[in-house]
Amino acid sequence: xxxxxxxxxxxxxxxxxxxxxxxxxxxxxxxxxxxxxxxxxxxxxxxxxxxxxxxxxxxxxxxxxxxxxxxxxxxxxxxxxxxxxxxxxxxxxxxxxxxxxxxxxxxxxxxxxxxxxxxxxxxxxxxxxxxxxxxxxxxxxxxxxxxxxxxxxxxxxxxxxxxxxxxxxxxxxxxxxxxxxxxxxxxxxxxxxxxxxxxxxxxxxxxxxxxxxxxxxxxxxxxxxxxxxxxxxxxxxxxxxxxx
Amino acid sequence: xxxxxxxxxxxxxxxxxxxxxxxxxxxxxxxxxxxxxxxxxxxxxxxxxxxxxxxxxxxxxxxxxxxxxxxxxxxxxxxxxxxxxxxxxxxxxxxxxxxxxxxxxxxxxxxxxxxxxxxxxxxxxxxxxxxxxxxxxxxxxxxxxxxxxxxxxxxxxxxxxxxxxxxxxxxxxxxxxxxxxxxxxxxxxxxxxxxxxxxxxxxxxxxxxxxxxxxxxxxxxxxxxxxxxxxxxxxxxxxxxxxxxxx
Numbered sequence: 001x002x003x004x005x006x007x008x009x010x011x012x013x014x015x016x017x018x019x020x021x022x023x024x025x026x027x028x029x030x031x032x033x034x035x036x037x038x039x040x041x042x043x044x045x046x047x048x049x050x051x052x053x054x055x056x057x058x059x060x061x062x063x064x065x066x067x068x069x070x071x072x073x074x075x076x077x078x079x080x081x082x083x084x085x086x087x088x089x090x091x092x093x094x095x096x097x098x099x100x101x102x103x104x105x106x107x108x109x110x111x112x113x114x115x116x117x118x119x120x121x122x123x124x125x126x127x128x129x130x131x132x133x134x135x136x137x138x139x140x141x142x143x144x145x146x147x148x149x150x151x152x153x154x155x156x157x158x159x160x161x162x163x164x165x166x167x168x169x170x171x172x173x174x175x176x177x178x179x180x181x182x183x184x185x186x187x188x189x190x191x192x193x194x195x196x197x198x199x200x201x202x203x204x205x206x207x208x209x210x211x212x213x214x215x216x217x218x219x220x221x222x223x224x225x226x227x228x229x230x231x232x233x234x235x236x237x238x239x240x241x242x243x244x
Numbered sequence: 245x246x247x248x249x250x251x252x253x254x255x256x257x258x259x260x261x262x263x264x265x266x267x268x269x270x271x272x273x274x275x276x277x278x279x280x281x282x283x284x285x286x287x288x289x290x291x292x293x294x295x296x297x298x299x300x301x302x303x304x305x306x307x308x309x310x311x312x313x314x315x316x317x318x319x320x321x322x323x324x325x326x327x328x329x330x331x332x333x334x335x336x337x338x339x340x341x342x343x344x345x346x347x348x349x350x351x352x353x354x355x356x357x358x359x360x361x362x363x364x365x366x367x368x369x370x371x372x373x374x375x376x377x378x379x380x381x382x383x384x385x386x387x388x389x390x391x392x393x394x395x396x397x398x399x400x401x402x403x404x405x406x407x408x409x410x411x412x413x414x415x416x417x418x419x420x421x422x423x424x425x426x427x428x429x430x431x432x433x434x435x436x437x438x439x440x441x442x443x444x445x446x447x448x449x450x451x452x453x454x455x456x457x458x459x460x461x462x463x464x465x466x467x468x469x470x471x472x473x474x475x476x477x478x479x480x481x482x483x484x485x486x487x488x489x490x491x
Contacts, residue, residue: 006343013334087329088340088388091294092347093319244296244329 003094007076007106014075017110020068024114025121027064028056032125049126049133053141054205056122061148061202065114066155070176072110073159076103077239079169087244096240104232107156112149119145144205151201154224154231155180158198161235164242198227245308247272247396247428248293253302255292263289263452266302270430270445272395275422277439278432279473280449286432287327289449290400293430294324306396320348323389323397325382327404333374337365337384340373341391348392359387362417364410378405386414390421397421400432415441436470443469448476455480 011017032052039045047055080086089099123141127133162179163172180199187194194200201224211217246269256262263285270276278286291297293304295311304311309318331340341356360366363383373381382405389397399418403411419442421427433439439446445459446469456476463472 002347002349006346009339009343010332010335013339083333084328084330085332087296087326088331089343089347090296091319091322091324091326091329092344093316093322094347095316241298243298244291 001098001102001105003089003099003102004105006089007102008109011072011076011106011110016071016075020071021114021117024064024068024117028052028118028122028125031056032122032129036129045131047130049130050137050140052126052130053119053122053137054144056118057141057144057148057205058203060115060118061152061204065111065118065148065152066180067177068114069107069111069152069156070159070173070180072107073156073163074169074172074176076107077160077163078166078172081242081244082168084244090244097236100236100239104157104160107160108149108153111152111156115145115149115152140209144209147205147208150221151198151204151224154201154227155198157228157231157235161231161238164235164238198224246270247274247307248430249303249305250289250293251303251305253289253292253299253304255288255297255299257288261285261288261452263292263449266449266452266454268447268454268457270396270428272428273422273426274445275418275429275431275443277443277446277469278430278449279434279436279439279446279469281477282434284449285452286449287400288452290324290326290398290430290432293398294319294322294326296326296329321392321395323392323394325385325389325397325399325402327400329385331373331381331384331388334372336370336372337376337387338369340384341388344388344391351392355391355393359390362390363387364413379407379410382406383410386417394427396428396430398430401434402431403433403435403438411438418442436473439469446473448473450477450480 035047035052039047077086090096119142123138126137126141159176159179162175166172166175183197183199187197187199201220207217207220249269251267253266254262254264256264261283266285266289268276278289280286288297292299293306293311295315298312306318307321311318331337332343335343337360338356341360345351345356357366357369360369363386365380365383365387368376368380373384376384382402386399386402389399403414406414415438418429418431422429429442431439431443443460446457447454448456456472458469458472460469463469
């Protein structure tokens with residue numbers, strides 16, 4: 001993975017990446033005290049320290065993280081093609097497969113970093129501001145965040161495939177957001193096809209927490225692995241055929 | 245064994261432009277000039293050599309490695325400066341070279357500073373590329389091209405945007421590397437005085453075809469690369485006019 005460090009360096013040297021990481025950390029830290037204030041004012045307990053990280057996670061995997069993932073993918077692929085910086089690496093002794101793979105691995109690491117930032121920020125918020133923060137809640141929280149990486153990564157690989165068809169980062173981002181919204185709407189309107197779409201797994205961690213490893217979760221894991229393999233291969237094929 | 249061998253390469257774009265049936269080879273230490281009017285296919289050919297474009301047919305090999313099948317081995321000893329390829333402008337000059345250097349694990353420490361010094365960029369190495377002028381960017385691209393101790397350097401209009409001093413420094417550097425270190429250069433340029441000063445051999449590309457090729461020692465008495473170029477271009481135009489009339 002000669003190029004992985006390059007991809008990571010490029011990603012973290014962008015101001016937008018740092019700003020989004022800070023916002024990811026701030027979001028639970030700001031929401032926690034607000035919830036506590038509302039709960040104290042109206043005298044009810046909707047969220048406690050144990051459930052707070054899972055509430056934040058459900059919001060993050062549904063809205064926030066797919067958007068950040070789309071931003072990252074559109075920047076690393078279509079954005080670099082648009083700015084003609086992709087060729088700066090393509091004329092070096094680095095095969096297109098290695099370049100493509102390093103970008104996807106970098107996306108995966110970025111996603112894991114985002115999840116961990118949101119995770120620790122929401123755990124800290126839950127521990128400081130909210131009642132009933134337990135160690136079992138802490139363990140479930142961390143596990144849930146880690147489990148959420150997998151279906152989000154499947155979504156990321158689908159977005160990578162789509163980013164190969166457009167030549168600018170703004171188009172790729174718009175296209176990704178529209179596609180994501182269409183998939184979300186479809187899961188409600190046409191439930192029969194919902195299981196074929198990666199957005200179906202937004203509650204992936206809940207299934208694991210509720211059922212553990214059983215035939216259904218194992219089967220779904222195999223489906224997601226196949227989904228990743230399919231769109232990785234299709235995305236790489238398109239990337240390898242590109243001319244600059 | 246030639247450093248670069250191009251055999252029957254054809255690349256046609258939908259708009260009719262491209263290159264057709266191009267063949268030539270370059271030996272070690274040569275400075276090979278590729279000349280031609282705008283749109284002749286010089287950049288297309290260079291992009292085909294470094295696999296930014298896929299030829300429709302033909303083969304290209306560098307130091308005996310086929311570019312298509314053995315890309316990494318072929319590119320291990322190649323430095324490139326292709327027009328339209330940009331550095332990462334949110335990184336500094338030094339960071340851009342670090343990005344390149346990570347792809348050559350055997351590169352010795354201090355090489356980055358050495359090449360930055362060669363191109364006169366050591367004072368600006370910690371400045372972000374987005375603040376650079378065209379000339380400074382060209383210097384950086386040249387540094388990136390020379391970073392890996394290449395045996396073959398492909399330069400597509402390398403002096404674009406350089407000031408007079410920059411052009412002279414560049415020409416001196418190319419001559420020195422070719423003579424002292426046996427580095428081979430393929431140089432595409434519009435500047436005939438640059439060709440006269442630097443090149444051992446030239447090929448003239450017009451409408452995607454090589455219409456003439458000559459080495460310096462093959463020139464007739466009193467003939468220069470410039471006069472050779474002009475005679476071939478004029479001849480090409482006459483042939484085209486005759487063809488039009490025949491139609």
